[in-house]
Amino acid sequence: MPVARMREEADSVMATMTGGAAIDVSHLRKTYGETVAVDDVSFTVGPEEIFGILGPNGAGKTTTVECVVGLRSPDSGTIRVLGLDPQRERAALHAVVGVQLQASALPAKLRVAEILDLYHSFYARPADVGELVDVLGLADKRRTYYKDLSGGQKQRLSIALALIGRPQIAVLDEMTTGLDPQARRDTWALIEAVRARGVTIVLVTHFMDEAERLCDRVALVDRGRLVALGSPSEVAEQAGGGKHVRFVPSQPFDDRLLTDLPEVRAVEHQGQHILVTGTGELVNAVILTLAGAGVAANGVTCASATLEDAFVRLTGRHLHDDGTASS
Protein backbone atom coordinates (compact mmCIF):
# COMPACT_ATOMS: atom_id res chain seq x y z
CA MET A 1 0.00 0.00 0.00
CA PRO A 2 1.50 3.41 -0.88
CA VAL A 3 2.59 5.50 2.09
CA ALA A 4 0.20 8.38 1.35
CA ARG A 5 -2.74 5.97 1.27
CA MET A 6 -1.64 4.38 4.55
CA ARG A 7 -1.43 7.78 6.14
CA GLU A 8 -4.91 8.72 4.98
CA GLU A 9 -6.23 5.52 6.46
CA ALA A 10 -4.43 6.11 9.73
CA ASP A 11 -5.88 9.62 9.83
CA SER A 12 -9.40 8.41 9.23
CA VAL A 13 -9.07 5.68 11.90
CA MET A 14 -7.86 8.37 14.29
CA ALA A 15 -10.66 10.72 13.37
CA THR A 16 -13.31 8.08 14.11
CA MET A 17 -11.69 7.20 17.42
CA THR A 18 -11.53 10.75 18.65
CA GLY A 19 -14.85 11.93 17.29
CA GLY A 20 -13.08 13.99 14.61
CA ALA A 21 -10.98 16.01 17.05
CA ALA A 22 -7.23 16.32 16.60
CA ILE A 23 -6.82 17.27 20.26
CA ASP A 24 -9.27 16.59 23.05
CA VAL A 25 -8.56 18.11 26.47
CA SER A 26 -11.04 17.41 29.23
CA HIS A 27 -11.05 18.84 32.77
CA LEU A 28 -7.29 19.39 32.81
CA ARG A 29 -5.84 20.41 36.17
CA LYS A 30 -2.19 20.98 37.05
CA THR A 31 -0.70 22.41 40.24
CA TYR A 32 2.86 23.28 41.22
CA GLY A 33 2.92 22.95 44.99
CA GLU A 34 0.36 25.47 46.26
CA THR A 35 -0.04 27.22 42.92
CA VAL A 36 -2.86 26.09 40.66
CA ALA A 37 -1.45 26.61 37.17
CA VAL A 38 -4.36 25.12 35.20
CA ASP A 39 -7.81 24.56 36.65
CA ASP A 40 -10.56 22.53 34.94
CA VAL A 41 -9.69 23.48 31.36
CA SER A 42 -11.52 21.65 28.56
CA PHE A 43 -11.42 22.20 24.81
CA THR A 44 -11.17 20.33 21.54
CA VAL A 45 -9.20 21.24 18.44
CA GLY A 46 -10.58 20.10 15.09
CA PRO A 47 -8.48 18.77 12.22
CA GLU A 48 -6.78 21.47 10.13
CA GLU A 49 -7.89 24.15 12.54
CA ILE A 50 -5.72 27.04 13.75
CA PHE A 51 -6.52 27.10 17.44
CA GLY A 52 -5.28 29.90 19.69
CA ILE A 53 -4.62 29.69 23.41
CA LEU A 54 -4.70 33.29 24.49
CA GLY A 55 -4.02 35.05 27.75
CA PRO A 56 -1.50 37.04 29.81
CA ASN A 57 1.79 35.68 31.14
CA GLY A 58 1.28 33.18 33.91
CA ALA A 59 -2.28 32.38 32.82
CA GLY A 60 -1.42 28.70 32.38
CA LYS A 61 -1.09 28.67 28.57
CA THR A 62 2.34 27.07 28.47
CA THR A 63 1.50 24.53 31.17
CA THR A 64 -1.56 23.52 29.14
CA VAL A 65 0.39 22.87 25.95
CA GLU A 66 3.20 21.17 27.89
CA CYS A 67 0.60 18.70 29.14
CA VAL A 68 -0.79 18.31 25.61
CA VAL A 69 2.63 17.39 24.18
CA GLY A 70 3.49 15.07 27.07
CA LEU A 71 6.20 17.14 28.79
CA ARG A 72 4.18 17.41 32.00
CA SER A 73 1.75 14.99 33.57
CA PRO A 74 -1.63 16.45 34.54
CA ASP A 75 -2.82 16.12 38.15
CA SER A 76 -6.24 15.19 36.80
CA GLY A 77 -8.23 15.29 33.57
CA THR A 78 -7.67 13.46 30.31
CA ILE A 79 -5.87 14.45 27.12
CA ARG A 80 -5.98 12.70 23.75
CA VAL A 81 -3.90 13.89 20.82
CA LEU A 82 -4.74 12.06 17.56
CA GLY A 83 -6.13 9.39 19.86
CA LEU A 84 -2.81 9.03 21.71
CA ASP A 85 -2.21 9.43 25.43
CA PRO A 86 0.64 11.98 25.68
CA GLN A 87 2.03 10.39 28.85
CA ARG A 88 1.98 6.73 27.86
CA GLU A 89 2.58 7.12 24.12
CA ARG A 90 5.09 9.94 24.10
CA ALA A 91 7.38 8.65 21.36
CA ALA A 92 4.50 7.90 18.97
CA LEU A 93 3.08 11.34 19.73
CA HIS A 94 6.35 13.13 19.06
CA ALA A 95 6.63 11.46 15.67
CA VAL A 96 3.44 13.23 14.53
CA VAL A 97 3.43 16.45 16.59
CA GLY A 98 5.95 19.24 15.97
CA VAL A 99 6.67 21.49 18.92
CA GLN A 100 8.15 24.94 19.30
CA LEU A 101 8.72 25.67 22.96
CA GLN A 102 9.72 28.64 25.02
CA ALA A 103 12.81 28.17 27.20
CA SER A 104 14.34 25.63 24.87
CA ALA A 105 17.59 26.02 22.99
CA LEU A 106 20.06 24.41 20.62
CA PRO A 107 23.81 23.81 20.90
CA ALA A 108 25.67 27.13 20.48
CA LYS A 109 28.44 25.75 18.27
CA LEU A 110 26.33 23.95 15.69
CA ARG A 111 25.61 25.63 12.36
CA VAL A 112 22.05 26.20 11.14
CA ALA A 113 22.35 23.60 8.37
CA GLU A 114 23.80 21.05 10.81
CA ILE A 115 20.95 21.54 13.27
CA LEU A 116 18.40 21.20 10.46
CA ASP A 117 20.08 18.02 9.19
CA LEU A 118 20.17 16.60 12.72
CA TYR A 119 16.47 17.17 13.34
CA HIS A 120 15.73 16.03 9.78
CA SER A 121 17.18 12.63 10.71
CA PHE A 122 14.77 12.24 13.64
CA TYR A 123 11.69 11.75 11.45
CA ALA A 124 10.56 9.06 9.04
CA ARG A 125 9.10 11.38 6.38
CA PRO A 126 10.75 14.76 6.95
CA ALA A 127 10.15 17.97 5.01
CA ASP A 128 12.62 19.31 2.46
CA VAL A 129 15.29 21.32 4.31
CA GLY A 130 16.00 23.64 1.37
CA GLU A 131 12.36 24.61 0.97
CA LEU A 132 11.89 25.19 4.70
CA VAL A 133 15.00 27.36 4.87
CA ASP A 134 13.82 29.45 1.89
CA VAL A 135 10.33 29.99 3.27
CA LEU A 136 11.69 31.03 6.67
CA GLY A 137 14.33 33.34 5.21
CA LEU A 138 17.27 31.40 6.66
CA ALA A 139 18.89 30.46 3.34
CA ASP A 140 21.86 32.80 3.77
CA LYS A 141 22.34 31.73 7.41
CA ARG A 142 22.97 28.04 6.76
CA ARG A 143 26.67 28.30 7.67
CA THR A 144 26.07 30.48 10.76
CA TYR A 145 26.56 29.12 14.27
CA TYR A 146 23.39 29.02 16.37
CA LYS A 147 24.98 31.38 18.93
CA ASP A 148 25.54 34.03 16.23
CA LEU A 149 21.89 34.18 15.13
CA SER A 150 19.71 37.15 16.10
CA GLY A 151 16.69 36.57 18.35
CA GLY A 152 14.34 36.64 15.38
CA GLN A 153 16.49 34.20 13.40
CA LYS A 154 16.61 31.77 16.34
CA GLN A 155 12.84 32.03 16.54
CA ARG A 156 12.47 31.25 12.83
CA LEU A 157 14.85 28.29 13.12
CA SER A 158 12.77 27.06 16.03
CA ILE A 159 9.64 27.23 13.87
CA ALA A 160 11.48 25.39 11.08
CA LEU A 161 12.37 22.58 13.51
CA ALA A 162 8.75 22.32 14.64
CA LEU A 163 7.72 21.75 11.01
CA ILE A 164 10.67 19.66 9.78
CA GLY A 165 9.06 16.31 10.67
CA ARG A 166 5.99 17.17 8.54
CA PRO A 167 3.80 16.89 11.65
CA GLN A 168 0.04 16.43 11.62
CA ILE A 169 -0.14 18.91 14.49
CA ALA A 170 2.20 21.84 15.15
CA VAL A 171 2.24 23.42 18.60
CA LEU A 172 3.83 26.87 18.57
CA ASP A 173 4.40 28.68 21.86
CA GLU A 174 4.81 32.48 21.49
CA MET A 175 6.19 32.04 17.98
CA THR A 176 6.31 35.74 17.07
CA THR A 177 7.71 37.08 20.34
CA GLY A 178 10.92 38.92 19.52
CA LEU A 179 10.15 39.23 15.81
CA ASP A 180 9.95 42.60 14.06
CA PRO A 181 6.59 43.57 12.49
CA GLN A 182 7.57 42.43 8.98
CA ALA A 183 8.83 39.08 10.23
CA ARG A 184 5.63 38.64 12.23
CA ARG A 185 3.51 39.14 9.14
CA ASP A 186 5.73 36.74 7.16
CA THR A 187 5.35 34.15 9.91
CA TRP A 188 1.57 34.54 9.89
CA ALA A 189 1.55 33.91 6.13
CA LEU A 190 3.73 30.84 6.68
CA ILE A 191 1.36 29.45 9.30
CA GLU A 192 -1.60 29.87 6.96
CA ALA A 193 0.35 28.11 4.19
CA VAL A 194 1.21 25.23 6.54
CA ARG A 195 -2.42 24.86 7.55
CA ALA A 196 -3.43 24.84 3.89
CA ARG A 197 -1.33 21.67 3.60
CA GLY A 198 -3.53 19.97 6.17
CA VAL A 199 -1.66 20.63 9.41
CA THR A 200 -3.57 21.38 12.61
CA ILE A 201 -2.00 24.30 14.45
CA VAL A 202 -2.11 25.21 18.12
CA LEU A 203 -0.89 28.73 18.71
CA VAL A 204 -0.04 30.00 22.18
CA THR A 205 0.08 33.79 22.25
CA HIS A 206 -0.50 36.88 24.33
CA PHE A 207 -0.93 39.00 21.17
CA MET A 208 -4.63 39.69 20.63
CA ASP A 209 -4.08 40.93 17.07
CA GLU A 210 -2.24 37.73 16.18
CA ALA A 211 -5.09 35.58 17.48
CA GLU A 212 -7.71 37.71 15.73
CA ARG A 213 -5.84 37.60 12.43
CA LEU A 214 -4.88 33.89 12.39
CA CYS A 215 -7.10 31.76 14.59
CA ASP A 216 -10.27 29.94 13.61
CA ARG A 217 -11.07 29.55 17.29
CA VAL A 218 -9.50 30.76 20.51
CA ALA A 219 -9.49 29.72 24.13
CA LEU A 220 -9.14 32.75 26.36
CA VAL A 221 -7.45 31.78 29.63
CA ASP A 222 -6.77 33.81 32.73
CA ARG A 223 -5.36 32.68 36.09
CA GLY A 224 -5.48 29.03 35.06
CA ARG A 225 -9.13 29.05 34.02
CA LEU A 226 -10.84 29.04 30.64
CA VAL A 227 -12.85 32.27 30.46
CA ALA A 228 -14.12 32.09 26.87
CA LEU A 229 -14.04 29.70 23.92
CA GLY A 230 -15.08 30.22 20.30
CA SER A 231 -14.16 32.05 17.11
CA PRO A 232 -12.49 35.42 17.78
CA SER A 233 -15.67 37.29 16.83
CA GLU A 234 -17.87 34.96 18.90
CA VAL A 235 -15.63 35.42 21.92
CA ALA A 236 -15.66 39.18 21.42
CA GLU A 237 -19.48 39.17 21.25
CA GLN A 238 -19.85 36.60 24.06
CA ALA A 239 -18.07 39.06 26.27
CA GLY A 240 -20.88 41.51 25.70
CA GLY A 241 -19.07 43.90 23.39
CA GLY A 242 -21.24 43.13 20.42
CA LYS A 243 -21.27 45.13 17.21
CA HIS A 244 -22.18 48.75 16.57
CA VAL A 245 -23.64 50.45 13.50
CA ARG A 246 -23.89 54.24 13.41
CA PHE A 247 -25.66 56.20 10.66
CA VAL A 248 -27.81 59.20 9.77
CA PRO A 249 -31.28 58.17 8.48
CA SER A 250 -32.63 59.93 5.36
CA GLN A 251 -35.98 60.34 7.15
CA PRO A 252 -37.39 59.60 10.61
CA PHE A 253 -38.62 56.05 11.31
CA ASP A 254 -40.14 54.03 14.14
CA ASP A 255 -37.41 52.48 16.35
CA ARG A 256 -39.47 49.29 16.61
CA LEU A 257 -38.61 48.61 12.96
CA LEU A 258 -35.10 47.80 14.21
CA THR A 259 -35.68 46.64 17.78
CA ASP A 260 -37.91 43.85 16.43
CA LEU A 261 -34.92 42.35 14.61
CA PRO A 262 -33.30 39.38 16.38
CA GLU A 263 -29.82 40.81 15.72
CA VAL A 264 -30.54 44.14 17.45
CA ARG A 265 -30.10 44.68 21.15
CA ALA A 266 -30.46 48.43 21.52
CA VAL A 267 -31.16 51.56 19.47
CA GLU A 268 -29.89 54.90 20.71
CA HIS A 269 -30.38 58.42 19.32
CA GLN A 270 -27.28 60.62 19.40
CA GLY A 271 -28.37 63.94 17.90
CA GLN A 272 -29.05 63.25 14.22
CA HIS A 273 -27.11 59.96 14.45
CA ILE A 274 -28.58 56.61 15.35
CA LEU A 275 -26.41 54.01 17.13
CA VAL A 276 -27.55 50.39 16.88
CA THR A 277 -25.95 47.74 19.08
CA GLY A 278 -26.34 44.02 18.43
CA THR A 279 -24.82 40.76 17.24
CA GLY A 280 -24.49 38.52 14.18
CA GLU A 281 -25.03 40.02 10.71
CA LEU A 282 -26.08 43.31 12.25
CA VAL A 283 -25.10 45.65 9.42
CA ASN A 284 -26.91 43.69 6.73
CA ALA A 285 -30.05 43.32 8.84
CA VAL A 286 -30.24 47.02 9.69
CA ILE A 287 -29.56 48.38 6.22
CA LEU A 288 -31.83 45.92 4.40
CA THR A 289 -34.69 46.49 6.83
CA LEU A 290 -34.40 50.28 6.53
CA ALA A 291 -34.19 50.07 2.74
CA GLY A 292 -37.35 47.93 2.73
CA ALA A 293 -39.11 50.75 4.61
CA GLY A 294 -37.77 53.34 2.14
CA VAL A 295 -35.21 54.77 4.55
CA ALA A 296 -31.60 55.25 3.41
CA ALA A 297 -28.77 54.99 5.95
CA ASN A 298 -26.13 57.66 5.25
CA GLY A 299 -22.59 57.93 6.58
CA VAL A 300 -22.56 54.38 7.93
CA THR A 301 -19.74 53.44 10.31
CA CYS A 302 -19.38 49.99 11.86
CA ALA A 303 -17.37 48.71 14.77
CA SER A 304 -17.15 45.36 16.48
CA ALA A 305 -15.82 44.41 19.83
CA THR A 306 -12.31 43.01 19.68
CA LEU A 307 -10.70 40.19 21.65
CA GLU A 308 -8.99 42.93 23.59
CA ASP A 309 -12.38 44.35 24.67
CA ALA A 310 -13.48 40.85 25.55
CA PHE A 311 -10.43 40.30 27.72
CA VAL A 312 -11.00 43.53 29.59
CA ARG A 313 -14.69 42.74 30.16
CA LEU A 314 -14.07 39.15 31.24
CA THR A 315 -11.13 39.74 33.55
CA GLY A 316 -11.43 43.40 34.49
CA ARG A 317 -7.83 43.91 33.39
CA HIS A 318 -5.94 45.12 30.34
CA LEU A 319 -3.52 42.91 28.44
CA HIS A 320 -0.30 44.58 27.33
CA ASP A 321 2.00 43.79 24.43
CA ASP A 322 4.67 42.37 26.72
CA GLY A 323 2.18 39.81 27.98
CA THR A 324 1.55 41.43 31.37
CA ALA A 325 -1.97 42.30 32.53
CA SER A 326 -3.03 45.21 34.73
CA SER A 327 -6.23 46.73 36.09
Next chain:
Amino acid sequence: MNTLRSLLPPQAPRAAFGALVRAEFRLAWRTPIALVVGLGISLLLLVIFGSVPVFREAQPALGGLTAFDVYVPTLIALVIATLGLLSLPGPLATYREQGILRRLSTTPIPPAWVLGAQLVVNLTLAALAVLILLVVGMAGFGVAAPNSPAGLVLAILLSFAAIFALGLCIAAVARGATMAQPIGGAAFVPLMFFAGLWLPRPDMPAALRDVSNFTPLGAAVEAIQSALQTGFPPVTSLLVLLAYAVIAWWLAVRSFRWE
Protein backbone atom coordinates in the same frame (compact mmCIF):
# COMPACT_ATOMS: atom_id res chain seq x y z
CA MET B 1 -4.92 -0.85 18.59
CA ASN B 2 -2.11 -2.92 17.06
CA THR B 3 -3.32 -2.34 13.52
CA LEU B 4 -3.50 1.34 14.30
CA ARG B 5 0.05 1.38 15.65
CA SER B 6 1.36 -0.28 12.50
CA LEU B 7 -0.36 2.34 10.35
CA LEU B 8 1.34 5.17 12.21
CA PRO B 9 4.63 6.42 10.83
CA PRO B 10 7.54 4.63 12.52
CA GLN B 11 9.30 6.43 15.32
CA ALA B 12 12.83 7.83 15.11
CA PRO B 13 14.80 6.23 12.27
CA ARG B 14 17.95 4.31 13.26
CA ALA B 15 20.09 6.78 11.29
CA ALA B 16 19.22 9.44 13.87
CA PHE B 17 21.65 7.89 16.38
CA GLY B 18 24.50 8.30 13.89
CA ALA B 19 23.43 11.90 13.30
CA LEU B 20 23.46 12.57 17.05
CA VAL B 21 26.95 11.07 17.38
CA ARG B 22 28.19 13.18 14.45
CA ALA B 23 26.76 16.34 16.02
CA GLU B 24 28.45 15.52 19.35
CA PHE B 25 31.80 14.92 17.62
CA ARG B 26 31.48 18.30 15.89
CA LEU B 27 30.75 20.01 19.19
CA ALA B 28 33.65 18.23 20.92
CA TRP B 29 35.95 19.27 18.07
CA ARG B 30 34.80 22.91 18.18
CA THR B 31 35.16 23.21 21.96
CA PRO B 32 38.18 20.98 22.46
CA ILE B 33 39.01 22.14 26.01
CA ALA B 34 38.56 18.66 27.46
CA LEU B 35 40.66 16.98 24.81
CA VAL B 36 43.39 19.61 24.94
CA VAL B 37 43.55 19.63 28.73
CA GLY B 38 43.20 15.88 29.21
CA LEU B 39 45.71 14.94 26.59
CA GLY B 40 47.88 18.04 26.84
CA ILE B 41 48.59 17.81 30.58
CA SER B 42 49.32 14.11 30.36
CA LEU B 43 51.71 14.54 27.44
CA LEU B 44 53.35 17.50 29.14
CA LEU B 45 53.94 15.55 32.36
CA LEU B 46 55.15 12.59 30.31
CA VAL B 47 57.68 14.79 28.53
CA ILE B 48 58.82 16.52 31.74
CA PHE B 49 59.23 13.36 33.82
CA GLY B 50 60.69 11.45 30.91
CA SER B 51 63.30 14.16 30.38
CA VAL B 52 64.60 14.34 33.95
CA PRO B 53 67.43 11.80 34.22
CA VAL B 54 66.88 10.99 37.92
CA PHE B 55 63.33 9.81 37.20
CA ARG B 56 64.69 7.25 34.80
CA GLU B 57 67.06 5.56 37.25
CA ALA B 58 65.89 2.27 38.72
CA GLN B 59 65.20 2.73 42.44
CA PRO B 60 65.38 -0.13 44.94
CA ALA B 61 62.63 1.57 47.01
CA LEU B 62 60.27 1.19 44.04
CA GLY B 63 61.13 -2.45 43.59
CA GLY B 64 63.65 -1.76 40.90
CA LEU B 65 61.28 0.40 38.85
CA THR B 66 62.07 3.95 37.81
CA ALA B 67 59.95 6.86 39.08
CA PHE B 68 58.89 7.32 35.50
CA ASP B 69 57.60 3.74 35.23
CA VAL B 70 55.48 4.39 38.28
CA TYR B 71 54.00 7.56 36.78
CA VAL B 72 52.82 6.24 33.42
CA PRO B 73 49.74 4.41 34.82
CA THR B 74 48.90 7.49 36.90
CA LEU B 75 49.03 9.62 33.75
CA ILE B 76 46.68 7.20 32.00
CA ALA B 77 44.33 7.48 34.99
CA LEU B 78 44.61 11.28 34.72
CA VAL B 79 43.43 11.19 31.10
CA ILE B 80 40.50 8.93 31.92
CA ALA B 81 39.52 11.04 34.95
CA THR B 82 39.75 14.34 33.06
CA LEU B 83 37.51 13.13 30.28
CA GLY B 84 35.14 11.14 32.48
CA LEU B 85 34.76 13.47 35.48
CA LEU B 86 35.44 16.93 34.05
CA SER B 87 34.50 16.68 30.37
CA LEU B 88 31.62 14.17 30.19
CA PRO B 89 29.25 15.81 32.74
CA GLY B 90 29.80 19.35 31.35
CA PRO B 91 27.90 19.19 28.05
CA LEU B 92 25.00 17.18 29.47
CA ALA B 93 24.58 19.58 32.39
CA THR B 94 24.83 22.55 30.01
CA TYR B 95 22.26 20.95 27.71
CA ARG B 96 19.89 20.61 30.63
CA GLU B 97 20.49 24.15 31.87
CA GLN B 98 19.99 25.75 28.45
CA GLY B 99 16.91 23.72 27.52
CA ILE B 100 18.67 21.73 24.79
CA LEU B 101 17.56 18.47 26.42
CA ARG B 102 14.07 19.93 26.74
CA ARG B 103 13.98 20.61 23.01
CA LEU B 104 15.23 17.08 22.26
CA SER B 105 12.63 15.58 24.56
CA THR B 106 9.88 16.79 22.17
CA THR B 107 11.31 14.74 19.29
CA PRO B 108 10.82 10.98 18.80
CA ILE B 109 14.43 10.42 19.92
CA PRO B 110 14.63 7.97 22.85
CA PRO B 111 16.41 9.51 25.87
CA ALA B 112 19.01 6.73 25.88
CA TRP B 113 20.25 7.81 22.43
CA VAL B 114 21.28 11.23 23.70
CA LEU B 115 23.21 9.61 26.57
CA GLY B 116 24.65 7.02 24.23
CA ALA B 117 25.93 9.68 21.81
CA GLN B 118 27.78 11.46 24.64
CA LEU B 119 29.35 8.20 25.76
CA VAL B 120 30.47 7.20 22.26
CA VAL B 121 32.17 10.55 21.74
CA ASN B 122 33.89 10.69 25.13
CA LEU B 123 34.95 7.04 25.04
CA THR B 124 36.44 7.54 21.59
CA LEU B 125 38.38 10.60 22.71
CA ALA B 126 39.59 8.84 25.88
CA ALA B 127 40.69 5.73 23.96
CA LEU B 128 42.52 7.92 21.47
CA ALA B 129 44.23 9.90 24.24
CA VAL B 130 45.37 6.75 26.08
CA LEU B 131 46.66 5.24 22.85
CA ILE B 132 48.66 8.37 22.04
CA LEU B 133 50.05 8.45 25.57
CA LEU B 134 51.20 4.82 25.37
CA VAL B 135 52.67 5.19 21.91
CA VAL B 136 54.55 8.39 22.82
CA GLY B 137 55.73 6.79 26.07
CA MET B 138 57.00 3.68 24.32
CA ALA B 139 58.50 5.38 21.29
CA GLY B 140 60.08 8.37 22.99
CA PHE B 141 60.63 7.62 26.66
CA GLY B 142 61.54 3.97 26.96
CA VAL B 143 58.28 2.73 28.42
CA ALA B 144 58.40 -1.05 28.00
CA ALA B 145 55.78 -2.81 25.88
CA PRO B 146 52.92 -4.04 28.12
CA ASN B 147 53.60 -7.33 29.87
CA SER B 148 49.98 -8.39 29.46
CA PRO B 149 48.35 -6.61 26.50
CA ALA B 150 44.99 -8.34 27.06
CA GLY B 151 45.12 -7.43 30.76
CA LEU B 152 45.90 -3.82 29.81
CA VAL B 153 42.92 -3.58 27.44
CA LEU B 154 40.63 -5.11 30.07
CA ALA B 155 41.97 -2.84 32.83
CA ILE B 156 41.52 0.27 30.69
CA LEU B 157 38.01 -0.72 29.55
CA LEU B 158 36.89 -1.33 33.14
CA SER B 159 38.48 1.95 34.24
CA PHE B 160 36.54 3.77 31.52
CA ALA B 161 33.32 2.08 32.60
CA ALA B 162 33.80 2.95 36.29
CA ILE B 163 34.88 6.57 35.79
CA PHE B 164 32.42 7.40 33.01
CA ALA B 165 29.56 6.01 35.07
CA LEU B 166 30.68 8.27 37.94
CA GLY B 167 30.74 11.16 35.48
CA LEU B 168 27.18 10.35 34.44
CA CYS B 169 26.14 10.44 38.11
CA ILE B 170 27.46 14.00 38.26
CA ALA B 171 25.61 14.86 35.05
CA ALA B 172 22.46 13.35 36.53
CA VAL B 173 22.42 15.49 39.68
CA ALA B 174 23.99 18.74 38.45
CA ARG B 175 21.45 21.39 37.44
CA GLY B 176 23.88 23.16 35.15
CA ALA B 177 27.49 23.35 34.03
CA THR B 178 28.34 25.80 36.81
CA MET B 179 27.36 23.05 39.27
CA ALA B 180 28.82 20.12 37.33
CA GLN B 181 32.32 21.59 37.22
CA PRO B 182 32.83 22.05 40.99
CA ILE B 183 31.32 18.62 41.70
CA GLY B 184 33.54 17.05 39.06
CA GLY B 185 36.54 18.94 40.43
CA ALA B 186 35.72 17.95 44.00
CA ALA B 187 35.62 14.29 42.98
CA PHE B 188 38.67 14.65 40.74
CA VAL B 189 41.17 15.84 43.36
CA PRO B 190 40.82 13.07 45.98
CA LEU B 191 40.41 10.39 43.34
CA MET B 192 43.61 11.55 41.61
CA PHE B 193 45.36 11.67 44.98
CA PHE B 194 44.61 7.98 45.48
CA ALA B 195 45.74 7.35 41.91
CA GLY B 196 49.17 8.59 43.04
CA LEU B 197 49.35 11.88 41.18
CA TRP B 198 50.99 13.72 44.09
CA LEU B 199 52.30 10.82 46.17
CA PRO B 200 53.21 7.78 44.04
CA ARG B 201 51.37 4.67 45.20
CA PRO B 202 54.57 2.73 46.01
CA ASP B 203 55.56 5.59 48.37
CA MET B 204 52.22 5.50 50.20
CA PRO B 205 52.04 4.01 53.73
CA ALA B 206 50.55 0.52 53.59
CA ALA B 207 47.24 1.60 55.14
CA LEU B 208 46.80 4.44 52.64
CA ARG B 209 47.60 2.13 49.76
CA ASP B 210 44.96 -0.31 51.01
CA VAL B 211 42.40 2.48 50.90
CA SER B 212 43.66 3.50 47.47
CA ASN B 213 43.08 -0.05 46.18
CA PHE B 214 39.37 0.35 46.85
CA THR B 215 38.99 3.76 45.16
CA PRO B 216 38.10 3.69 41.46
CA LEU B 217 41.26 5.40 40.22
CA GLY B 218 43.51 3.60 42.75
CA ALA B 219 42.18 0.29 41.50
CA ALA B 220 42.59 1.53 37.92
CA VAL B 221 46.26 2.41 38.46
CA GLU B 222 46.90 -0.86 40.26
CA ALA B 223 45.40 -2.84 37.40
CA ILE B 224 47.08 -0.82 34.64
CA GLN B 225 50.47 -0.87 36.37
CA SER B 226 50.30 -4.59 36.82
CA ALA B 227 49.32 -5.17 33.19
CA LEU B 228 52.17 -2.94 31.99
CA GLN B 229 54.93 -4.31 34.19
CA THR B 230 54.21 -7.62 35.89
CA GLY B 231 51.35 -9.52 34.29
CA PHE B 232 47.59 -10.00 34.33
CA PRO B 233 46.03 -7.53 36.81
CA PRO B 234 44.94 -8.72 40.29
CA VAL B 235 41.33 -9.90 40.18
CA THR B 236 40.35 -7.72 43.15
CA SER B 237 41.31 -4.53 41.31
CA LEU B 238 39.21 -5.57 38.32
CA LEU B 239 36.26 -6.47 40.56
CA VAL B 240 36.49 -3.11 42.36
CA LEU B 241 36.32 -1.31 38.99
CA LEU B 242 33.41 -3.48 37.86
CA ALA B 243 31.49 -2.82 41.08
CA TYR B 244 31.95 0.96 40.70
CA ALA B 245 30.84 0.76 37.08
CA VAL B 246 27.65 -1.19 37.81
CA ILE B 247 26.59 0.79 40.89
CA ALA B 248 27.34 4.22 39.44
CA TRP B 249 25.63 3.31 36.17
CA TRP B 250 22.51 2.21 38.01
CA LEU B 251 22.51 5.40 40.07
CA ALA B 252 23.02 7.61 37.01
CA VAL B 253 20.22 6.05 34.98
CA ARG B 254 17.85 6.15 37.96
CA SER B 255 18.45 9.79 38.79
CA PHE B 256 18.86 11.25 35.30
CA ARG B 257 16.63 14.27 34.67
CA TRP B 258 15.82 15.97 31.37
CA GLU B 259 14.90 19.36 32.86
